[in-house]
Amino acid sequence: MIQVRNLTKRFGAKTAVNNLSFDVQPGLVTGFLGPNGAGKTTTLRAIVGLVRPDAGAVTVNGTNYHDILAPTHEVGALLEAKAYHPGRRARDHLVALAQASRIPNRRVDEVLGLVGLADAGKRKAGTFSLGMAQRLGIAAALLGDPPVLLLDEPVNGLDPEGIVWVRTLMQALAAEGRTVLVSSHLMSEMALTATHVVVIGRGKLIADSSIEELVRASSGSRVRLRTPLAGALVPHLLAAGGTVQPGDDGALMVSGLEPDAVGDIAFKAQAPVHELARLEASLEEAFMELTQEDSEFRAQGVTGAPAARQGWGAAARGGADGAGAPAGTGTGGQAGAWPGAPAGDGAPAGTSAPPAQGWPAARQGWSGPA
Amino acid sequence: MSAPTRVLGTEVRAAPRPTGEVPTLADTLRSEWTKMRTLRSTKVTLGVTALIVIGLSALITWASVASPHHGTQAFTNPLGVIQAGWGLGWLAFEVLGALVVTNEYSSGMIAATFLATPRRVRVLAAKGAVLSVVVGLLSLVMTFVNFYVGHAVLSAYPAFPEPALGDNNVLRAVLGMALTSTLMALIGFALGAVLRHTAGAITASVAVLFVLPLILQALPTSWRNPVEEYWPTQAGSQLEQVTRQAHALTAWWGTGDLALFVALLLVVAGVLLVRRDA
Numbered sequence: 041m042i043q044v045r046n047l048t049k050r051f052g053a054k055t056a057v058n059n060l061s062f063d064v065q066p067g068l069v070t071g072f073l074g075p076n077g078a079g080k081t082t083t084l085r086a087i088v089g090l091v092r093p094d095a096g097a098v099t100v101n102g103t104n105y106h107d108i109l110a111p112t113h114e115v116g117a118l119l120e121a122k123a124y125h126p127g128r129r130a131r132d133h134l135v136a137l138a139q140a141s142r143i144p145n146r147r148v149d150e151v152l153g154l155v156g157l158a159d160a161g162k163r164k165a166g167t168f169s170l171g172m173a174q175r176l177g178i179a180a181a182l183l184g185d186p187p188v189l190l191l192d193e194p195v196n197g198l199d200p201e202g203i204v205w206v207r208t209l210m211q212a213l214a215a216e217g218r219t220v221l222v223s224s225h226l227m228s229e230m231a232l233t234a235t236h237v238v239v240i241g242r243g244k245l246i247a248d249s250s251i252e253e254l255v256r257a258s259s260g261s262r263v264r265l266r267t268p269l270a271g272a273l274v275p276h277l278l279a280a281g282g283t284v285q286p287g288d289d290g291a292l293m294v295s296g297l298e299p300d301a302v303g304d305i306a307f308k309a310q311a312p313v314h315e316l317a318r319l320e321a322s323l324e325e326a327f328m329e330l331t332q333e334d335s336e337f338r339a340q341g342v343t344g345a346p347a348a349r350q351g352w353g354a355a356a357r358g359g360a361d362g363a364g365a366p367a368g369t370g371t372g373g374q375a376g377a378w379p380g381a382p383a384g385d386g387a388p389a390g391t392s393a394p395p396a397q398g399w400p401a402a403r404q405g406w407s408g409p410a
Numbered sequence: 411m412s413a414p415t416r417v418l419g420t421e422v423r424a425a426p427r428p429t430g431e432v433p434t435l436a437d438t439l440r441s442e443w444t445k446m447r448t449l450r451s452t453k454v455t456l457g458v459t460a461l462i463v464i465g466l467s468a469l470i471t472w473a474s475v476a477s478p479h480h481g482t483q484a485f486t487n488p489l490g491v492i493q494a495g496w497g498l499g500w501l502a503f504e505v506l507g508a509l510v511v512t513n514e515y516s517s518g519m520i521a522a523t524f525l526a527t528p529r530r531v532r533v534l535a536a537k538g539a540v541l542s543v544v545v546g547l548l549s550l551v552m553t554f555v556n557f558y559v560g561h562a563v564l565s566a567y568p569a570f571p572e573p574a575l576g577d578n579n580v581l582r583a584v585l586g587m588a589l590t591s592t593l594m595a596l597i598g599f600a601l602g603a604v605l606r607h608t609a610g611a612i613t614a615s616v617a618v619l620f621v622l623p624l625i626l627q628a629l630p631t632s633w634r635n636p637v638e639e640y641w642p643t644q645a646g647s648q649l650e651q652v653t654r655q656a657h658a659l660t661a662w663w664g665t666g667d668l669a670l671f672v673a674l675l676l677v678v679a680g681v682l683l684v685r686r687d688a
Contacts (some may be wrong), residue, residue, distance in 0.1 A: 089528050090521055090688040106528045112428025117525055125449060132448035140441035140526035142433040180522060184430055211422040 041066055041219055042087060042188060046096035049243075056082040058243035059096070059176050061166050064221045064365040066187070069214045071234030071251075072223040075331050079243035080223040081119070084190050087221075088117050111143035116181030117190040121197065123180075126166025130157060130176055133165055138183055151179040156205070170197025178206070188219040195229055207233045227324035237323075242330045251323055258326035262295035263302045266315035273311045280305055291315065438527050438536040446540050452506070456548055459502040464556050466495030471560045475567040484564070489573045489583055489652050492560030496587060496650075499552070500643075501619055503545050503591050504598030508611035510541050511602035520688055530683045534603060538676065541599055542592050549591035552592075557584050581654045582661065586649035589665065593646060593672050594619070600675035604682055619643050642671035 042064035049057040057079040064070045074080050085091040087098045087106035099117050100108065108114045124133045134148045152161050155175040160168070165176060174197055181189060191210070195203045210233055214220045224230050230237065230251075237254060239247040249253055255261065267273055270292055274284050282297040292300050300317045306313050321329075446452055474484045474491050486492050515521040527533050557575070564572045573583045597618060602611040623644055626634050635657040636645050646668030648654075649661045660666060 085521075085687075088525055090524055092685075092687055108528070109432040110430040111528055112526050113527075118520050119525075120518045123520075123522045125445075125513055125517045125519050126444070127451055132444065136441045136444040136448070137522055137526050139444055140433060140438055140523070142431045142437045255663050 041101055042221060043099045043102075044083065044087070044096070045098070047083065047086055047098060048095040049079075049086060049091060050094050056243055057093075057240075059087070060240060060243060060245055061096075062238045062245060062248050064219055064238070065236070066219040067214055067217050068235045069210050069220045069222060069233055071230035071237040072221055072240075073227070073230060073237055073242045074223075074240040074246075076225065077242075078240045078331070079241065081192055082243075084117070084119060084192050084221070084223060087190060088115060088119075090119070110141065110184070112137075112143065112184035112186065114184070114186055115190065116184060116186040117187045117192075118174070118177040118181045118194055119190070119192050121170060121177055121193075123167075123177060124165045124173075126164065128165055129162055130165045130168070131161035133176070134161075134179060134183065137180055141184055143183055147183060147185075151182045153180060153409070155179040161374050164196060171199055171202050174198055174202070174206075178209070186215070189213060189221070191220070191222045193224055194222060195224065195226065203229065212238070227322070227327050231323040239327065239330055245332050254330075255321055255323055255326050258321040258329055261321045262293050262319050263297060263299045264291050264315065264317045264319055265294055265302055265306065265313065266291040267306060267313055268310040269309070273306060273309050276305050276309045277302065293319075417435060426525050429514075433527070435532055435536065438532050439539060441526070442533075442536040442540040446510070446544060452509075455502065455506055455509075456544070459499055459506075460548065460552050460555075462502070463495045463499035463552055463557055466498060467492060467556050468559045468563055470494040471563045475564060482618070484570050487652070488564060488571055489580055489650070492557060492564070492573070493583070493650055495556075496591070497619075499549070500591060500594040501616065503549070503595035504601075504615035505612050506545070507595035507598030507600075508602035508615060509608060510537055510599060512606060512608040512611050515606045515607060524688050530688075534680055534683055538596060538599055541595055543544035545595040546592040548590055550585075550588040551593075552587060553584050553587040556587075570602075573652070577652070583650045583652055586665070587659070590646050590649055590668070593665075593668050594643070596672045597643075597675060600672065600679045602661055604675070609653070612627050640667055642668045 044063070045056050046063050047060045048055070056358050060079070060083060061337075063079060072084070073079055082091055086093050087100065087105065088111075097104070101116075105111060105115065124130075128136075131148060131152060132239075134147055134152065136147050138145065149158070149161075152207060155178050157175050157179060162173060165173070168176060173393065174194060178191070178194065181191070189210075194206050194210075198206060207229070210220050210222060222230075222234065234251060236250050237247065238245070239254075249257075266289075270290065274292065277284050277292070277294055277297065280301065282294045282302070285293045285295075287293040297305075299316055303313065303316055306316075450681035464610060471484070471491050471494070474494075514523060523533055545556070559600055561572055564570050573580050575584065598611065598615045601614045601618075602608075605611045607612060623638070623641060625639065626638050629637070639659055645659050645664035648658050651661065654660060658664065
């Protein structure tokens, strides 16, 4: 179990991590998501003591990393793919790390086999492809057979077979009761790998929930309705609190209402229903919605929102472009708009946060123009 | 904790207990020795350094006795002539010392090192110790080979005196070369740990060893002499002087001066290592 409590880290004037608190539970693969520059890597490095927090604390199974007596046996981490000297043979690299942790060479050959590098151990690590470098990094992380694993972008540079291998490995490690925290910016990959996600943006917690909850809470989940009386039905849907957009082929895309409510409204309005379906948002859409205010690097005039959102996006984009605001102070009004973010210490960043009403800012922003 | 528990709705087994033994300084030393041993570039650097120091010294010795214009040095300070190539050797050891640390920063290896050994001062101590032993032993062999090669060159020219190990302070100067070389390597090492960049550390090493002493030459004598006397690399090189020089510390005070400088640099490196982010 990893506990991050009120972690704050500044680099000069830039606040990389801002009062961040969350727990990572054992037995699950927890995805650690956020746009580039959100503070994921800084947080991971703080967990293993490479970065000194300016405030707050991080503990692994209750202990600060510096105070763990045999750290390699407690936490394994893949932080940078190429954290090795290119002139050293892969096996020698692992032997040096194993010796530092009093691990026998037998284990080095074991992990080399485990990651599929048994035949490449004699090769200089500098000749490795990015995929092999990732495997070597994972081998190093597994040396001490640790109950806690941190992996920063482990599937970067892997071929499809390698991606499946990493996914299977992480799930197997979690199934053994280990704590597995995996950062990624590939939502599709996280949707397949992780059970739980922690989402941060600009160093602050945005969401800490199961993937299911996250997707369900997303305003991207909507109802597709096809009826010949679309024009007559729209006012009723709006009156009931829904937001309506024209879909392709003349269907109505309704958000803010459940399918049964939409069906009932259509029935009352005597509009024949030809098609009625719930469209789940993808994790990717949910993520985009959560983080679009918090992306640090964004091309001017192009939001990360998927194309399907065109009808909604205008107001949100125009109203809340926080890109120019200093990262340290954050976008003040916006910070309060996320009740899901823990306000102070003590309150565990629980499993239920954020609840469905945790996204009012996003919803209001998008329903306006409709 | 053997029964499965439920976390966030998922059934999980109890996390495995860590079973590892607690590593000690000896383990860190073993690891650092492996790192040193398994880099071909280190071995090549050391070998080339030995060849250049011995070869260059022999060449300078030969040149100073073979040419009648340059013979005076070989009369007044024959050992100084025999050891003339070591300035370059000291620089090479400084560079090697710097690389031992900066290599890890430039490759990203430092993260893996500190993950395995979060006690950073222990890493610094182990690295410094392995470097000292390697440079110390190699330069010990080098200095005797260098002495006998130079001796052989001199003995081909009977007009010149041949220093013997039994002569006053000669053995001290020959053995001292190993000590001074080790301290030079540690200067580069500490500068590498402070600056964390190869180019910066090498530049600083060159400055300490060659450039600043050169700049001192431009100062008026009344300023120059006291600074030169205590400038660590100048002071440290008095150990290799058979007779005491003017405006210079004695051999052992000079070595103490250099050692103190190295110690201060290492303390700065240790403090920064602990305080800074890796």
